[in-house]
Structures are given as C-alpha cells and as structure tokens.
Amino acid sequence: MRQSNMLIPTLREVPKEADIPSHQLLLKAGYIRKLASGVYNFLPLGKRVLRKLETIIREEMDRTGAQEIQMPSLQPAELWEASGRWETMGLELMRLNDRHERKFALGATHEEVVTSLIGDEINSYKKLPLTVYQIQNKFRDEKRPRFGLLRGREFLMKDAYSFHETYESLDEAYNRLFEAYKRVFERCGLNFRAVIADSGAMGGKDTHEFMVLSDIGEDTIAYSDQSDYAANVEMAPVLPTEEKPKTEPNKSLEKIETPNAKTMQEVADFLGHSLQEGMKAIMFKVDDRFVMVVTRGDHEVNDVKLKNLFDAKFIELATEQETIDVVGAGFGSLGPINVPEDVEVIADYGVQPLVNASCGANENGYHFRNVTPDHDFEVTQYADVRFIEEGDPSPDGHGTIQFAKGIEVGHVFKLGSLYADKLNASFLNQEGRAQTYIMGCYGIGVSRTLASVVEQFHDEQGMFWPDSLVPFDVHMINLNMKKDEQVELAETVYTNLQDQAFDVLYDDRQERAGVKFNDSDLIGITHRVTIGKRANEGYVEYKNRKTGEQQDIHVDELVSFLKTL
C-alpha cells in the first residue's frame, strides 16, 4: 500500500487520556481511535494486526479439533435469568429492549447461549466430546474502562466451550486447549506464564490464567525462577519448611513490658531482634468458633487458605473486643501461650523451626521472649496459611519464587455441570440415562493480547512487532519524492517486492525525512528499506527496527536478502 493513500493518522503528541505505553503508542501510531469510553475504532494498521492474530488463534483452535461457530450478540434475557446471571452480572451486563419490549442482553460471554444450543441439538453421548469456538466482539459495561484496549467495553474475544460426558474427557480437552493457548501466545512472541488461578465464583475446579508479564499488569504472579511453575499470588501454596533438629537450646520464658509497642516492627525494635524472630498472632472467627493463627513476624496470613483449611462457610477477623473477651488482651498483645482450650492454635509451617522467639503475652502491653513452639505452647495444627513471598522455594520443588505483574490474556476453566444444570441441558449417557453436560470454557482476549504485545515490544521511539503479527513485511521509505531517480528506483523496488509476495507499505508521502523516519519507528515494521542518496548507484539502506542493524544493499540483491530474514 502507498502510505500517501492509507489511513495512518500518526500523532506527534502523546494523547492525554493514555497513561500506559500500549495505549499511547497505538493511538500515536494511528492503529486505533477512541469512539467512546472503552470503545475503539481499529484503523487499517490495527485491523491488519488483529487479523493476523485471529488467524493464529483460528489455526491453533482448529488443530485441537474445535469447530468454529458464530453465536449472536443479541441474547434473550430468559437464558440469563435461567443461569441466574441476569441478577449477578449487575451493571456490567449491557441490556436493551426490542420494539416489542422483550428483554435482551448484549453478549458479554456465551455460556448461556452455547449451553442452550448444545442442549437442544445434541441428545446422545455419541456426539461427545465436542468443542466449539467463535471470535467475536463482546460487550461489558466496565465501571472504569481504562488502559485503552486492555479494559474496554466492546472488545474482541475468542471464546470456546467444550461438552463432555465424563470429567476425564473434560481433562483431556482442558489439556489440549491449554497447549493450544501456549502455542498461540508463543507465536505472538509473548513472555507469559500459565498461572494457576482462583476458580472464584464460577463454581469450577481447575483454572489457569495466561498472564503476559508486564509492570502495568493488575495481577501479581508468583513464579519459579527455574521451572514453569506459576500461580496467582493468592493461590500459590507454601511448602512446609524441612524439619531439622533444633540445635539452639531453649532459654527461659520471660515476660517483658512492651509499652507503646503495638506493631510487629515496634515490638521487634523494642526487643532488639529481627521481624523473623517474632511471632504474629491473629484471632479469626471461623464459622462459629475462634481460631488463633500464628505466623512468623514477617509473614502475612492468607485467609483463603485458612478458609480452605477449615472448609469453612465464612471467615472473618475477630473484633478487638472479642479478643479481649477470649484471651484477655487486645490486638497488639496476642499470643499462643495461655489461650483457652476451646481456641485452636493454627501455626503456619514457617513458625515450626523458631527457637527463642517472641510473641504477645495475652496481656495488654506485655510480650514473651524466648518462646519456642511445641515447648512453650501447644500447636493444634501446623498448616500452610500464609501468602507466598519472593525467595520462598517454588511449590513444585524447582527453584525459587519470584513475583511479577501480569496482564490476563487467556483463561481456561473447568466449569463442570454448573451451567448445564441451571439451563437443564442434558443428553443420554452411555448407560442410557439423562445426564447434564460437563463443560469447560476457554477465553482469549484478542484485542487485549494485541495491546499486551505492544506492552512487551516497544521502546522510546515506538513499537516493534513480532514477525507473526507485523502489519506489513517491509516498510519502504523514499526520502525525497522530488528526486526523479529516487522515485524511479522506489517504484521499481516497490513493484519487485510485491511481485515476490512481500506485503509492502511504501512511504511515498511528500514529507521530510525526519517525519518519515519517526513515523516508521512509531509504526514498528521490522524491515525498513530506505531509498536515499545512493539511489543513483542502485543502493538502498536496510534497517532492522528491532536490532538496529543497518546496511547498504544493492537493489539486485534486495529480494534475496529479505528472503533470508
């Protein structure tokens, strides 16, 4: 394409509304334009990248045997009422009435529609397992749309749904889709992790999120520096510390007045030891009873783990009055010594190796020192009840945990029979009995993935694209459209490259060289061919946008040179 005719409205200034690199650069380089809050036009360059990304996704989905379908955005309210999400989705679900005042939702996701469809069309286990997918705009009325394509209200998604008779069959599909997602993000050149995630309110069991590592990410990932292990920081288990014989002799318990020392740090400073040598005790209400949780002073209690430990319905911090009533002291002076018998003491694994540590004395303004667990107080149960931290050993036994921020670009999820039960979608199983479907669902944020690529591939000058997504193969620049010999050479090169099936963007604009180079850096096409002063000798300049590598090449060798790249 000739750039003079192409809709690539580059900007000199960073648009005010944009505060992260992908948003700024996609606007500056003329890939997208905002229509409304969280709603964007894709201009020709943006659409080209989007289509390449769609093709990658389609190829990988087809390889798994998934079948492409297309479901509507207009979805009857009845389906959402049946699943219960007409209520629970709240304002995020966009709604409208048709001319007959029938209620519709605008597709935010398609579990309801697809479950109803498959429920109607398939009545025997013989047609199972089955996976369908689609690539389609979704609508979610985000409270605060932001970060450009990362959190929009109308955005492109690939969503897939699998239907099964057994959980084994679901596991197989899950694993196949998991591998397909890895290939998709690998082909996009992304630095990402498949992260064990919280199955949350969707009622399923296993779930992984695919996270692109990025400082602007809203989620924190705990990952191993030596293996594939990665989990949402709230989900990552902490291994029990290896039990070693305690060699340090127990000193005698001492009660010390610790006036005005309330926080762990104040107590540690007062007693002259490190945070790691203190014990932190927190009282929880777990369902109907009180539980004291003890961790090392520098660790944080993870209440999801605590809730799972007790398989509790509900869990909350005890109030200060409650701790006073139960053990006789307020928040700053709690400890596991002298607690009533009916209060369980749960100690995190990190507490077990401690010797001669300190803890609250269950008396306001007093702490004990020289406290050793199992010697000076009884532990009802050691368990993993804290958040993992950087430097902890990786739960898979390989390497050490590091933290990173991530952008969620994909999600694979074992739904189980939740939706099929709600929508009464059943089939005859091998025993000839009616059974509701066991389902999985699998999403990729397509436009969000595009933005994530820019987050990982940009510099001060602009973006640069992986080969799989680059909007054109070659950016050809003629530095001076007024010089006949340069124009002539440029036209020849343009024709030759196109004849050789290169997709070329030809900057034939009447602009200064500086403007052309700046725009080219901004747009980020990998291979740049510049026609300049050496045109009369038949030489052009090649420059690689990523590596900065640069050389003069004779036009006769240009095609073969570009083909080797």
Next chain:
Amino acid sequence: MRQSNMLIPTLREVPKEADIPSHQLLLKAGYIRKLASGVYNFLPLGKRVLRKLETIIREEMDRTGAQEIQMPSLQPAELWEASGRWETMGLELMRLNDRHERKFALGATHEEVVTSLIGDEINSYKKLPLTVYQIQNKFRDEKRPRFGLLRGREFLMKDAYSFHETYESLDEAYNRLFEAYKRVFERCGLNFRAVIADSGAMGGKDTHEFMVLSDIGEDTIAYSDQSDYAANVEMAPVLPTEEKPKTEPNKSLEKIETPNAKTMQEVADFLGHSLQEGMKAIMFKVDDRFVMVVTRGDHEVNDVKLKNLFDAKFIELATEQETIDVVGAGFGSLGPINVPEDVEVIADYGVQPLVNASCGANENGYHFRNVTPDHDFEVTQYADVRFIEEGDPSPDGHGTIQFAKGIEVGHVFKLGSLYADKLNASFLNQEGRAQTYIMGCYGIGVSRTLASVVEQFHDEQGMFWPDSLVPFDVHMINLNMKKDEQVELAETVYTNLQDQAFDVLYDDRQERAGVKFNDSDLIGITHRVTIGKRANEGYVEYKNRKTGEQQDIHVDELVSFLKTL
C-alpha cells in the same frame, strides 16, 4: 473432519417457522439455528460458508484499494442526533443506555461513525480519495423478521465508505466498487442483476442495487432480455414510441351513453374494443394545481415519474369531488376533451400513436369514441409518466423488457455531502478552503447473500454449493462402519485426501446408508466419494451433487481424478 464429531444436526422434518427454501434447508441441513426472532446461530457448516464468502469479499475489496477497518457496534447517540437519524430511524434502530445513563445506538449502519472518524483524522485533500470497509454484524429491529437470514435483526454486512474532494473522484470509486461487487456475486455463482434503483430518502444521486433473481424476492426488476440493462420497476424509463405517420383516417367523434361502465375494462367491453384502444384519464393535484394525466387504457400511471416531471414538492390524486368541480364529472367518466384551460393535459408517450380511441366525456355515464390525440383534444405535453411493462422495448435500445423478482444483496450509493454536512466533517481542499467530504457508501448483505445462494442452488433433496463457497471439498461416506475392509479403506482415503490438501468431511457415523445419503444430499457438498461394497476391489463411487454424474473409481486414481475437477 469426522462427521461423528461434528455439530451438524440435520433434521428430518421441515421446521414449521420456515416458509422459503433457503430458510428450510439451512435449518434442515444444520447450517443455522434460531436463537430469537431474526437472530441466528451459525453452526460449523454455516460458519464455513460464511468465512469463504467473507474471503471473496475481502479479496475483491482489497483489489479496489479499499482499506479494512473495524468500527464498534456501540455508537454514541450524539452522532445519530447530529445526522438526524436518531429520530428518523425510529424503532428499527436498537438503543441502550450504559451504566452512566449515556445513550447508545447499536450499529445498524456506520455512516455517522465513519464520517466523524474521517472528519477528525483527515484534514487535507492530499489523503483523498479514501475508501474504508469492514465486515461486521449489524443490528436492525425489523418489525417482522422473516425468511431466516434474508431479513434478520442481527446480520453480517460488509459496509464500505468512500471520501472525495470532487464528484469525478466519487464517480471513479463508485465504478470501481460497482465492478468489485459484480465480481463478488459472479464468484458466488449467482444469477443477479445490477439494478438502477431509487435513491429515495438518502439524498444521493446515483444508486444501484444488486439483485439476485428469485421468485421469493420482494422487489420487481425490469430487465432487458438482450442486454445488461436492469432497473427497479419503479425507476425504469419508457422510451417514446417511434413516430409513424398515422395512416388510419380519423372518424367523427361520437358521444356514447355508457351506463354502469365504470372501469376501463367495462368501458372497453361495452364499446367493443380492447383495453389498448381506450384512454385512461386521471386527475392529480400537483403542488397547487390540477393536472390531467392520460395514458393508454392498459397502462398504469407512475406518480414518481409525474412528480419528477413537474419537479413537484407534493403530488396526490384529486378527490372525486374535485374532479366534479373542475371538469364536471366523477372518476369513471374523465377525459381530455373539454377540460378548462388552466388544467394541463399530460399524455403518456403511449397515447400519441392512438387513432379513433375512446375516453371519458367529462359527463357522468358518457364516453367519447373515435378520439384521436392532437386532433380531438390538445396535449400540453407528451411525457413518460407510466410504469414500464413486460414486452416494452428496453430503455437502452437493446432487447425487450422482462420482469423478475429479486433479493437485494448489495447496494452502491452516491451519498454526496449529506452526512459530512450534518456532522460538519471537512478538510482543506486544493484551493485551501474548508470543504465537506463528498461520500459514497457501499453495502453487501453477507449472511443474506449466503441465503440467496441457497435460493438459487437447491433441489428437492437439499442444497448444492458453488465451488467457491462449498463448506468442504469432498464428502466421503463409508456406508458400513461395521465392515473392517470398508473402514480400513475409508481411513486410507481420508488420510490421502487430507495429505493432498483436500478439505474432507468424512461420514463415519454408525448410521444406515439411507440416512447418510439423505444427509449428504441435504448438506450439498459437490463431490461425494462413497466407500461401499467394492471396497475389497479398491473401488469407491464418485458422485457429483450438482450434475448427478456417477462413476466407480479405483482409489489409486481418486486423487488425480478429484484434482481434475
């Protein structure tokens, strides 16, 4: 794909809701399923055809130099208010409020969004002309959605918009898009006509509709049996009859009492002549004055032509009281003899050759006979004021007019500066002055085209697809999955064909032969390869779905045979 795993829910019965072939067959063959009135799921076969159709459209659009973009479905109400269509689109435009009670339209079309976008991004004639397009679901709340994909509420469209400095430039783009549309529909194998259409309320000048000829079409087309000429029947001009010297001598005018003869047919019967030998006179009110329009007895007045002839603001039939007031007689007895001087007599060209014809006498219950125009009454002006009819000469001078019904699948339209004016979208022209854009718009109903193909390509057994759109290259059927030698041969053929890049649907279901053949005819894949009893000899049966051609072929020759097709 193995049919046993594929979502192709064929039906034995014709669904009640469907009353035209494409709707019935797309449902029966498992290509689509209804989700709500006018809202359809595309199942894997339907989606495959849709994607092939999209590819054809994309290729032809790209060849014209048009650039693909993607605009949102969520469109701020402000844009529609600016164009005036927030009002005029009425209930057809679907509307919703976001969580902040901001008003949005769901994209029924994108003139507003694209005009605003280009107005914001392009400020100089140097970037013009420019054509952008997108392929996207559109939303229109049709009062009576029907005919399946032909008139839906959510449907796939390709829409394109061109922007120009001059009308000459618009003409060029229009012609280029016109040719591209012809190629699209030719590649779909459709029997269609590019039809001159009414520019209607959109304010533009030239407009063509692409009509697929079909008895279920809602529009009537007048086309030449010997040329490309075609027009909406309301638009087609009628050529003046060649003037020949009138050889028949004028007889004397006679006034005849014609009791109870009110209609043209009754008068003709009473007077004993054909309809063609009578003259029909109708009184119109054109703006502020009365005009008598005279046509041959068998012709119908086209009031659009009459309105255009007078360049009138408004036009309507005179009431019977008005005709009595003006010429002294009611509807059944009007005629051009003895009309007041201030009433113009407009005679259709078809009246001019008449000699000794009849007409009303402007006296209730009386007619004249032996009336000859220009001899017995004065004609203010001869003009083309009637509807064209089958058998009329084609307006382009080649051949004779035939009528056909058509389904509109495409539309090219010279918008002019209507939308740019409303939305204040301007640029600096070559003279350095601000000028609003001159625009064209161009639409293809993608899902409607798919249905139109089925309307033209089906028989009693099902549909059959043109090669360009067929969902699979080959339908391979194994007649008996219980016979090892057949299964073995089928697997070999399946693998071989796929290795040779054939897209194969393999019917590996445990079903009777009859069911398999019926489904195959219904689905309509052109090339069918059946593995049956001669498997042990290495023979398969080839059958062509379109031609019925059938032959046994040895597996060793199958690939080369299929490649020749």
